[in-house]
Structure formats: C-alpha cells, structure tokens
Amino acid sequence: MIAASDLAPSYDLVVIGGGPAGLAAASLAARAGVSTVLFDENPGIGGQIYRAITTTPVADRAVLGEDYWAGTELAADAKASGASIVNGATVWSLDPQRMVGASIAGKVRMIEAKRVIIATGSQERPFPIPGWTLPGVMTAGGAQTALKAQGLVPSGRTVMAGSGPLLWLLAAQTLRAGGRVDAILDTTPWRNWLQALVHLPDFALSPYFTKGLALLREVKAKVPVHRVDRVEAVGKEKLSEVVFASGGREQRLPADLLLLHQGVVPNVNLANAAGVAHLWNDRQLCFVPVLDADFGSSVPGIAVAGDGAGIAGGTAAAERGRVAAIAAVRALRPEATLPDTQAIRQKLQREEMGRAFLDWLNRPAESFRQPEGETLACRCEEVTAKQVRDMARIGCEGPNQMKAFLRCGMGPCQGRLCGLTVTELIAAERKMTPAEVGYYRLRPPVKPITLAELASLPISEAERKAVER
Amino acid sequence: MFKRLADAGTAVAITVDGKPVAARAGDTVAAALLAAGIDHCRTTPVTGAPRAPYCLMGVCFECLVTVDGVGSRQGCLIPVREGMKVETQLGKREAGR
Ligand SMILES: Cc1cc2nc3c(=O)[nH]c(=O)nc-3n(C[C@H](O)[C@@H](O)[C@H](O)COP(=O)(O)OP(=O)(O)OC[C@H]3O[C@@H](n4cnc5c(N)ncnc54)[C@H](O)[C@@H]3O)c2cc1C
Numbered sequence A: 001m002i003a004a005s006d007l008a009p010s011y012d013l014v015v016i017g018g019g020p021a022g023l024a025a026a027s028l029a030a031r032a033g034v035s036t037v038l039f040d041e042n043p044g045i046g047g048q049i050y051r052a053i054t055t056t057p058v059a060d061r062a063v064l065g066e067d068y069w070a071g072t073e074l075a076a077d078a079k080a081s082g083a084s085i086v087n088g089a090t091v092w093s094l095d096p097q098r099m100v101g102a103s104i105a106g107k108v109r110m111i112e113a114k115r116v117i118i119a120t121g122s123q124e125r126p127f128p129i130p131g132w133t134l135p136g137v138m139t140a141g142g143a144q145t146a147l148k149a150q151g152l153v154p155s156g157r158t159v160m161a162g163s164g165p166l167l168w169l170l171a172a173q174t175l176r177a178g179g180r181v182d183a184i185l186d187t188t189p190w191r192n193w194l195q196a197l198v199h200l201p202d203f204a205l206s207p208y209f210t211k212g213l214a215l216l217r218e219v220k221a222k223v224p225v226h227r228v229d230r231v232e233a234v235g236k237e238k239l240s241e242v243v244f245a246s247g248g249r250e251q252r253l254p255a256d257l258l259l260l261h262q263g264v265v266p267n268v269n270l271a272n273a274a275g276v277a278h279l280w281n282d283r284q285l286c287f288v289p290v291l292d293a294d295f296g297s298s299v300p301g302i303a304v305a306g307d308g309a310g311i312a313g314g315t316a317a318a319e320r321g322r323v324a325a326i327a328a329v330r331a332l333r334p335e336a337t338l339p340d341t342q343a344i345r346q347k348l349q350r351e352e353m354g355r356a357f358l359d360w361l362n363r364p365a366e367s368f369r370q371p372e373g374e375t376l377a378c379r380c381e382e383v384t385a386k387q388v389r390d391m392a393r394i395g396c397e398g399p400n401q402m403k404a405f406l407r408c409g410m411g412p413c414q415g416r417l418c419g420l421t422v423t424e425l426i427a428a429e430r431k432m433t434p435a436e437v438g439y440y441r442l443r444p445p446v447k448p449i450t451l452a453e454l455a456s457l458p459i460s461e462a463e464r465k466a467v468e469r
Numbered sequence B: 001m002f003k004r005l006a007d008a009g010t011a012v013a014i015t016v017d018g019k020p021v022a023a024r025a026g027d028t029v030a031a032a033l034l035a036a037g038i039d040h041c042r043t044t045p046v047t048g049a050p051r052a053p054y055c056l057m058g059v060c061f062e063c064l065v066t067v068d069g070v071g072s073r074q075g076c077l078i079p080v081r082e083g084m085k086v087e088t089q090l091g092k093r094e095a096g097r
C-alpha cells in the first residue's frame, strides 16, 4: 500500500482512474521511463469492467465470463510496470495548471503533474422513474459490482429493467451464479431499429455481435422478458412491487429488488471542473469532452481517455489509454522507444466498430430520460421533475440558474445523478437543444473532503494557492 | 435482497448502530450492510425518506453513513475493518460533521 506520505511532490504523469484506460496508460508510460502515478478511489484496481480483478471471491470463471478475466493480464502488466499505483485515493481537484488534489486515507496531498490523463470512465445514466429512490431499487451496475467484488447475488424477487448490453450481461452473470431474476422489462423502443439498422453491417463485423446474440439467447431461455414503455417502483419505506405497462396495459410484479440500467455516460465531473470543453453528443445523449486524435483536451497537458472520452467499451478504453500515453511520453521523453502507434490505432478502430449500432439501438426513450410530475429529478435535494419544468417555463434558462432556484445539483452527488435530466428537461420545456442549454459548471472539490483532511495538507505557498480560489 | 455466493473470505466483525454484523474481508461498508439485509442506511435531510446504496461505485452518495465517528462517509468506497463502528444517519449529509 502506498501512503500519502510516500508520494513525491511532482510526477511527469498523473493518471486518474485505474480501469482499463488508466491501467494501460500508466503501464505504457512507466515502461517508457516516465515517472508515473495512478490514483483510483476504489479499494482495488480494475475500474468498472474489471472490478476487483485481483481479489474477486467469484472463483468459477464461467460466472463472470472470459471478457472479465481478460483484465488479469492488464492489471498484472500495470503492477509490474514501475508506475506507482495508489488505491483508496480520491482525486477531488484538478486545475488547468495540472495541480492534482488527492485524498488518501484521510490525508490530502497536492501533486504537480507535467501531464495528466483523466481516465475516470463512465457511470450509469440517470434513470428517473417514479420510486427510483426507494430502498430496494439499485442500478444494475451496482448489483454487478457487488457480484464482482463481494460475491453477492440477488436472492429475493428480482426484476431488471432498462436497455443496453450491460443489463443482459448482468442477468446472465446472475443466473450463472445461481442468483434469481424473475423478469426483465425491456425499455428499448422498437422504433430505434429505424436508425440502428443501417449500422448493422458494421456491428456484425465487431467482436460484440456474436457475444451479444449468445447473451440474449442465454437469458431469454430462462427469464420472461416484457417490452414496456412505463416502469414504476412502488412501496412505502422500501420497494414492494414493480408496476409496468406496454401500450396502456398495466401489470404488477411483487419484488424485493429492482435493478435499473439504461446505458452508461462519461463521468464528466473532474474534466469539467478542470475547464475541459465538452460538447453534446446527440447519438449517445450526453456531454463528451472535445478531444484531438491523441485524446488531448482543450486544456494543454490534460488528456481524457477511456469511456470518459465518449462510450466505446472496455477494450477500446485500454487502446485509448495507450494512445494518450504515447502522446504524453513523446512530449516528456522524446528519446523513449514506444510501441507501434499505428497498430494500436487500428485495433482501436476495430474495437469502436459497431458502436453506432449499439448506441442507436439502445438509445433510451424520452419518457425514461425526461420525467414528469412528482418523479424526483434530483435525488439529493429531492427536487421533482415538475419543479424543474415549471421553473424552465417561467424563464430559467440553464442548469446553473436552476441550481440557484431549486438547489438541484447542489447536493453531495454534485449533479452526477441529475445533470443530464435537468439539461434535457430545460431543453424540452424551452424548445431548445441540450447543446444550447449546456451542463452544470462544476468546481473543485469534485468530491467532498473534510476540514480534517484539508488540515493534513503540508502547506507551502504554491499549495495554498491551489486550494484557495 | 442479496446472498453470498461462497462462504470464502475471512470474517470481519463490525457493528452497525451498536449491533454486531458479520462482514467479510473484501466487503465495503455498503456491501456489508446489503449482505446483512439492512434495508436502509440513512434518511434524507429534506423529507426524512429512507435511502439505501444505489450505485455502489461512488457516484450517487446514497450510501452515506457514519464510520468510526466520522459522518457522511461513502460506504461503498470504504473497506470494512475489524471492530469498525458504523452508524446509519438521520438527515445529515455534510462531509465529516
Ligand atoms: C457500474 C458499471 C459496470 C460496468 N461493467 C461492465 C462490464 O461488466 N463489461 C463491460 O464491457 N463494460 C462494463 N462497463 C462499461 C465501462 O464503462 C467499461 O467500458 C470500462 O470499464 C471503461 O473503462 P475506463 O478505463 O474508461 O473506466 P472505468 O473502468 O470506469 O474506470 C474508471 C476508474 O476511475 C476511478 N475514478 C473515478 N473518479 C475518480 C476520482 N475522482 N478519483 C479517483 N478515482 C476515480 C473509478 O474508481 C474507476 O475505478 C461498466 C460500467 C459501469 C458504470
């Protein structure tokens, strides 16, 4: 374990995030002789796809599948690379001068970086339905994390709802592990096929095609699947039933656990706070950083790699990390020998093939992104969709103003669970595009830190400046 | 809601609101609560509604609990330790208060 006090005051390269992108980037850079530190806030490396890859209690390899175990090599490679890998390290600030604020086991350090690669990955898209804050309602990714990291499987009456490959993967993994799945509520609108179809030939050539079909077959053989256009979680103090409807016909299922998922979106908080420019991506319905061919952002010396650069999947994330690392090494140590960039770019292109099909096919329906009435848009401050819509109608023009009026986005999650919803609601009410509406402007700390943690900072003038803004 | 796949892993004894809970090495605080069938970990400051861990990956802040006297820690990011005292929270949410 590396402690805060073991860290140097500056590094050539700071990598933030230890998923495939961060691990591949740190490994490549360290092997090229660049002093590299990687911070990840989780107790272990692996990121989301390879969560707990070095510690998982799930011994039967068939449960999580070979795509999971592919992470073993990446993790071992990064560990042996000479990069300093620090887990349990939350990066709460990053400024355009590349001063990195990290909190490690209650101690804070400010670290200077010549180059930064943000590899903070993705999070699940907000899924604001009635009752989504009830205990017993979780994200599918959350359940998957509990399976990978702790060997926990759903055992009560379990319903999964939403769309996208991850939902089906979790269902398959749960069944293989002997867990329970009572029903899957598929929220994918049929009309998505209209836009997806032209991209089918590309997808058919991508590695995800056969895997995806096999997964669907495996799950559908064992679990009833309903196409639905409405889902509600119902219960008093916790979930007791799931109400769903398709074409007006309502059905109810008693349930202990409802797992929601409608795709993943880039985790933009840190890049946004560092001043990295973002643009609305209409196909993926989210904001993505503006990047050059080497994943360099609008802020000099800061790159964004992996799914944080726009969703492309775990294997693409690793290749993106390598491309970003090569650019960093070239700038820092031009004499270093580097792997063949062309080959890496070709692999990346192959990995990204078929993404258009997946994006269009799984594009969540408007009704699941733009809630109405009393459904909570902001979970932290308990702000309803109606409040946000009303405020937009009487003149509130953007998310930052909305924050001031309703406090949405001002709770501890700092907009992670409401940002996209608020942007889309304002756009819908004001007949604007999400691109015109924009996103919350975020400031460090992007994760709450305590006064005691701040007080642990060894204070020099430069460090004082970085914190006091 | 959840069951443990294998009984592998060393037992780690923690308390939740003073009651003993059998966690395992490799558990985060939030996972230990879920495995123990504890159905909520806090109530909200605005309406007092019960909340439970939602994302288990550090983004939603629903898993806030008091750990060894420090309030509003993200339970899903903190590994359990022998003797750890976890308390569920009423309404609080400011970090470290
Ligand atoms: C819950 C979830 C489960 C997923 N499961 C799968 C799966 O099983 N199979 C699959 O193909 N794809 C999965 N994905 C999709 C995922 O995005 C992968 O494509 C892949 O993990 C992306 O790799 P990455 O390196 O870009 O980021 P990630 O793997 O997401 O890694 C990012 C890392 O950054 C860390 N981090 C974030 N913010 C900070 C901060 N401020 N300070 C310090 N560290 C930070 C996180 O702890 C995380 O470990 C999942 C996504 C999610 C959200």
Ligand code: FES
Binding pocket: B030, B052, B053, B054, B055, B056, B057, B058, B059, B060, B061, B062, B063, B064, B074, B075, B076, B077
């Ligand atoms: S459960 Fe979401 S932050 Fe811990």
